[in-house]
Amino acid sequence: MFPVPMERWPLILSTLFFLVSFGWTMFALGAGKYRPSRLNLVVISAGFAAQTWFLYLRGEMLGRCPLTNLFEVLIFLSWSMVLFYLVIGPAYRLTLLGAFTAPFATIFQMVALIAPLDAAPVVGASRPNPWLELHAAVSVMAYGAFALACVAGLMFLVQERQLKSHRFNAVFYHLPPITELATAIKSLLFAGMALLSVGLGAGFVVGSPGKKILWGIGVWVLYGLILLMRQKLSARRVALMAVTAFTVTLASLWGINQLPGGPN
Amino acid sequence: MGAADGANGFSKPLQVGCVGISHRTADVAVRERFAVGDPVLGETAAGVKELEGLCGAVVISTCNRVEYYFAASDAAQAVEQIRQRLGVGVEPGFYAHAGRESVAHLMRVVSGMDSMVPGETEILGQVKKAYQSAVEAGAANREVHVLFQKAFAVAKEVRSQTNITRGPVSVGGVAVDLAEKIFGKLAHCKVMILGAGETAEQTGRALVSRGVRSIFVSNRTHDRAVELANSMGGAALHFDEWQNWAHDVDIIVGSTAAPHAVVLREPMEKLMGQRPARPLFIIDLAVPRDVEASVNELEGVYVYDIDALQQIAERSLTFRRAELVQCEAIIERCAREVAEKLGEEKAESGWEKVESGKRKAETDERNRAERDSLPQVARKGAPEGAGNVETDEGNAETGERKLSVRE
Numbered sequence: 001m002f003p004v005p006m007e008r009w010p011l012i013l014s015t016l017f018f019l020v021s022f023g024w025t026m027f028a029l030g031a032g033k034y035r036p037s038r039l040n041l042v043v044i045s046a047g048f049a050a051q052t053w054f055l056y057l058r059g060e061m062l063g064r065c066p067l068t069n070l071f072e073v074l075i076f077l078s079w080s081m082v083l084f085y086l087v088i089g090p091a092y093r094l095t096l097l098g099a100f101t102a103p104f105a106t107i108f109q110m111v112a113l114i115a116p117l118d119a120a121p122v123v124g125a126s127r128p129n130p131w132l133e134l135h136a137a138v139s140v141m142a143y144g145a146f147a148l149a150c151v152a153g154l155m156f157l158v159q160e161r162q163l164k165s166h167r168f169n170a171v172f173y174h175l176p177p178i179t180e181l182a183t184a185i186k187s188l189l190f191a192g193m194a195l196l197s198v199g200l201g202a203g204f205v206v207g208s209p210g211k212k213i214l215w216g217i218g219v220w221v222l223y224g225l226i227l228l229m230r231q232k233l234s235a236r237r238v239a240l241m242a243v244t245a246f247t248v249t250l251a252s253l254w255g256i257n258q259l260p261g262g263p264n
Numbered sequence: 265m266g267a268a269d270g271a272n273g274f275s276k277p278l279q280v281g282c283v284g285i286s287h288r289t290a291d292v293a294v295r296e297r298f299a300v301g302d303p304v305l306g307e308t309a310a311g312v313k314e315l316e317g318l319c320g321a322v323v324i325s326t327c328n329r330v331e332y333y334f335a336a337s338d339a340a341q342a343v344e345q346i347r348q349r350l351g352v353g354v355e356p357g358f359y360a361h362a363g364r365e366s367v368a369h370l371m372r373v374v375s376g377m378d379s380m381v382p383g384e385t386e387i388l389g390q391v392k393k394a395y396q397s398a399v400e401a402g403a404a405n406r407e408v409h410v411l412f413q414k415a416f417a418v419a420k421e422v423r424s425q426t427n428i429t430r431g432p433v434s435v436g437g438v439a440v441d442l443a444e445k446i447f448g449k450l451a452h453c454k455v456m457i458l459g460a461g462e463t464a465e466q467t468g469r470a471l472v473s474r475g476v477r478s479i480f481v482s483n484r485t486h487d488r489a490v491e492l493a494n495s496m497g498g499a500a501l502h503f504d505e506w507q508n509w510a511h512d513v514d515i516i517v518g519s520t521a522a523p524h525a526v527v528l529r530e531p532m533e534k535l536m537g538q539r540p541a542r543p544l545f546i547i548d549l550a551v552p553r554d555v556e557a558s559v560n561e562l563e564g565v566y567v568y569d570i571d572a573l574q575q576i577a578e579r580s581l582t583f584r585r586a587e588l589v590q591c592e593a594i595i596e597r598c599a600r601e602v603a604e605k606l607g608e609e610k611a612e613s614g615w616e617k618v619e620s621g622k623r624k625a626e627t628d629e630r631n632r633a634e635r636d637s638l639p640q641v642a643r644k645g646a647p648e649g650a651g652n653v654e655t656d657e658g659n660a661e662t663g664e665r666k667l668s669v670r671e
Contacts, residue, residue: 035424163445164560166572168579173430177448179543234540234563 007061008113010054011075015109017047018102025099029170040098041086047105048086051079065133070254071118073140078108080144081151084191088148088184097176097184100151131205139199139216143249145192146223149185150246156181156239182235185242189227196220215256219249277607278319278407281339281362282369283346284331287380290357292327298350300325305394306401313403315345320405322398322412324373326390328380333370335407339363367606368599370415375422376429377591382584383428388419407606414605418598425594428587431580435573436470438580439547443471443515446545446566451475453514455498458506458526460488463549464519468496471515480513482506484520507531511538516546518554527555529562536562547573 021043028034055075058066066072085101111117159175162168175181200220203213226241233241285295300308305323312321312332320335336342339362352358361369372378374391395412398404404412423429432441440450447453455476457464460483468479479498483489486502493500501509510516520526527546536544540563548555548569560567 159445163442163566166568166576168576172445175445177445179446180448182541231541235543236563238541 007054007057010050010057011109011113014047014050014054015106015113017043017050018106018109021047022099022102022106025102029099029174034170034174044082044098044102045086047102048079048082051075051082051109055079064128065137067133067136067140069118071112073253074108074112074117076137076140077143077147078105078112080141081105081108081147082144083141084145084148084188085151088188097148097152097155100155101148104147104151129206131202135199135202135206135213137199138195138202142192142195142199143219143246143253145188145195146242146246146249149188149192149242152181152185152188153239153242153246156185156235157243160236160239178235182238185235185239186227186230189223189230189242193220193223193227196223212256215252222248278335278337278405279339279342279362280333280335280407280411280606281342281360281366282331282333283343283350283358283360284324284329285357285359286329286331286378288378289359294357295328295330298325298330300330302393302397306397306399306403309394309398309403310401312346312349313405315342315349317341317345320398320408321403322395322408324391324394326387329373329378331373333366333408333411335405335411339366364599364603367411367415367602368595370411371418371422371595371599372591374415374419375591375595376419377422377588377595381433381581382588383423383430384433385423385429388416392416410602410606414598414602418595421598422591422594426587426590428584428591430587431576431583433577433581433584435549435570435577436467438573438576439467439517439568440470440474442547442566442568442576443545444474446543447514449475451477454478454480454512455515455517456480456482456501456506456510456513457492457498457517457519458482458503458554459518459520459550460485460492461519461521464517465492465495467517467519467547467549468492468498471517472496476515480506480509507535511535514542514545516544518546518548519550520554522550522554523552525552525554525556527559529556529558532559532565533562536564540564549573 021040024043025034025040055066058072058075062068067076081101082105085097088097155175156178158171159178159181162172163178176184196216196219200213200216203216222245226238226245230238285298287295300323302325305325309321309323312318312323312334317338318334318336322333324331324333332346334342334346343360343362347358369378370391374388376383376385376387379387391412395404395408398408432438443450443453450471453471453476455468455471455478457468457479460481464481468481472479477497479493479496480501481489481493481496481498482501482503482505483492484503486500489500489503492498516527518527527548532544543564543566546555546559546565546567548567551570553569555567555569557567559565
């Protein structure tokens with residue numbers, strides 16, 4: 001047994017909360033016992049509180065925004081996604097969105113915990129340009145919104161497929177109406193675009209755009225096209241594109257972080 | 265422990281019980297002879313309370329049941345008193361329950377477990393109304409209050425803790441539920457009804473009852489379209505005009521008598537091209553079908569014909585009946601608690617001990633029979649058109665008679 005650093009315990013606790021939320025919902029749905037309740041929201045909120053605690057400890061330790069490597073980026077991304085869920089879930093009465101969000105948060109955090117991504121953070125290094133920190137933090141929050149749009153997109157596709165095929169399973173009765181999901185997807189895409197625009201703007205203030213900012217522009221163009229075409233596309237296609245675009249973004253996130261110069 | 269009732273001079277614990285007939289035990293011809301009108305429910309209960317040995321009464325009378333609930337010093341004597349008042353000697357179909365069994369029976373009734381369609385909710389409102397009438401007429405005493413208040417609480421628990429109410433069980437109910445699954449709130453939805461027959465009208469009214477405010481009716485006989493549109497607060501369209509307006513509707517209900525499809529793929533494809541982001545729900549109630557089958561393949565279009573709707577209704581009914589076992593466990597637990605609160609356990613007489621054993625066997629038999637007869641019941645329960653929208657407590661004609669009765 002290797003010792004677990006103290007600051008990791010909140011992260012482990014948070015991952016366990018999300019795992020419990022997801023596991024219980026899946027079990028309840030499978031057993032036909034699922035009831036919309038505040039309990040899931042409470043468990044996810046507890047997970048969010050633990051995430052926040054971890055990020056605070058990490059930030060204190062580094063003396064800067066904890067976005068110095070892929071490990072931290074994944075945790076911050078998970079935190080952003082859960083933050084958007086907590087804002088948008090109750091507003092749209094999307095109770096089951098939590099059940100779909102929890103596995104994503106669990107996977108992000110388990111990958112972060114297990115994979116060797118936490119490459120020696122520079123403790124006590126001089127504080128970077130605040131515009132750069134703003135750029136990084138707001139951009140990752142934008143990806144959190146895109147991640148939740150992806151989750152809502154998956155829910156839409158599950159629901160839509162059942163409506164088309166006339167075959168309903170236990171999940172069907174608890175999923176929100178597809179029109180409400182379509183609205184939530186668009187709202188999240190707009191929120192993500194707004195944040196990414198701010199993030200990219202802050203990046204330009206820092207100096208001449210590097211490869212990572214160019215990559216961010218690529219993501220901005222991709223989502224911008226989806227939003228531009230949304231009126232000409234069916235809601236199913238928008239949902240499908242929200243899922244695909246985030247998958248592409250997530251896959252390329254790893255690649256872009258391999259580029260020299262840190263995740264910022 | 266039932267309190268002594270000074271007015272009646274009783275000093276031993278009061279017992280609760282009931283006498284009645286239901287769709288399970290008697291034909292509508294028998295039930296209608298004993299039906300009590302809503303305006304006189306309280307008055308009738310007050311009259312029953314005045315019978316010798318009775319301290320409280322509530323009379324429930326719906327299309328599917330007439331039941332007299334009471335609190336009395338001697339349940340067996342009270343049953344006889346009520347029978348005499350009703351002029352019932354050995355009338356087949358009447359049953360009587362006392363003590364815990366009567367508590368459990370009322371709980372099953374208000375939870376919709378004893379209804380023709382398990383889990384229907386209208387009965388709860390009807391029983392609440394009957395109880396309120398009895399209270400206002402001064403016919404309810406402490407035991408009756410405890411009995412009914414607990415039964416209402418249990419009905420809530422049964423509905424929230426089980427899936428007894430899950431899924432619609434009528435064609436109209438399925439159509440409306442699906443519309444809500446697609447659009448959420450229906451207040452902003454525009455509906456077009458093709459055909460002006462009874463099924464179209466019922467489905468249209470079901471949609472209006474869920475919030476739809478904008479309805480167009482198009483029919484080959486324009487006068488009939490005008491009549492139906494006026495009755496629902498909508499607008500009538502000539503039949504050759506409906507396609508010009510279809511681009512702006514969310515739900516189309518097809519119910520024409522046309523021998524061929526009237527909603528075809530090609531024009532619908534063009535229509536959806538004008539509004540790709542706006543889904544279209546088509547409810548095809550006609551036979552032969554009004555909608556070409558391939559229309560369902562179009563992006564954003566959801567077509568449900570009468571078979572699809574009926575299959576969903578049947579699946580819901582099957583599911584609800586399977587939930588009865590779980591509901592019964594809640595009822596058993598709660599009935600025991602209420603009976604203890606009322607002192608019924610301690611006061612249980614020899615009559616009740618014998619009868620409760622019989623009734624347990626009857627309940628088991630009923631549950632078994634219901635499970636065995638699911639497909640038949642489902643078919644009978646499903647109307648030919650879109651008629652029933654979750655009001656099955658009021659639908660006596662499709663009732664089944666499987667339960668053996670005591671008498």
